Amino acid sequence: METSDWIAVIGVAVTGFFSFLVWQATKESAKAAKASANAAIESANAAKASFELTQMIMQKEEKKDHALRYQYRRKALLIAMKVHHALLNQNPNIKVYLIMECPKEPGLSLEEMVTYFSDEEAAQMNRAWDSFNAYLQKHWPNHQTGRDSFSSEEARAASIETSGPIGEFHNLIEMLN
Numbered sequence: 001m002e003t004s005d006w007i008a009v010i011g012v013a014v015t016g017f018f019s020f021l022v023w024q025a026t027k028e029s030a031k032a033a034k035a036s037a038n039a040a041i042e043s044a045n046a047a048k049a050s051f052e053l054t055q056m057i058m059q060k061e062e063k064k065d066h067a068l069r070y071q072y073r074r075k076a077l078l079i080a081m082k083v084h085h086a087l088l089n090q091n092p093n094i095k096v097y098l099i100m101e102c103p104k105e106p107g108l109s110l111e112e113m114v115t116y117f118s119d120e121e122a123a124q125m126n127r128a129w130d131s132f133n134a135y136l137q138k139h140w141p142n143h144q145t146g147r148d149s150f151s152s153e154e155a156r157a158a159s160i161e162t163s164g165p166i167g168e169f170h171n172l173i174e175m176l177n
Helices: 003-090 096-101 109-117 119-139 152-160 165-177
Strands: none
Touching: 003 096, 003 109, 003 119, 003 165, 109 119, 119 152, 119 165
16 A cells, blocks of 8 residues: 555544544534523423412412402491491481491501502592591580480481481492492
């Protein structure tokens, strides 16, 4: 064999060796790409699971808020109905026990009113209670301790002037129903 033949054989061997190295690198690169793709799929699945968990938590919170809203509205409605009933029954004759037994406040905190009632509902609730408290101040100044008797003129005025608070509580009841 001549030198040129040996050079050709060495060239083929070197080319074969480098081809083998490129093939090995390509194979390792494919493995790395596959592992990266699997990691991306796992990451996407984790993100999807996290999103679904967040959605479930949000739905539970919405259900809880809806249930609380319903309960607070029901509480406000029942209290308003008691006051409305007490006021309606003051005409034609004053019934002291109804005023003494009925609630004197809405039974809700400011935070509960802001959270569970619309602005319009909260405003109507305030109008109704302000009207009732004005009526109490005018005709029942000692409503905490009770008032057993009215003069006929006082009874007539207390009976007639229930119309303002009755109207306000009627509007509140209609709004909350």
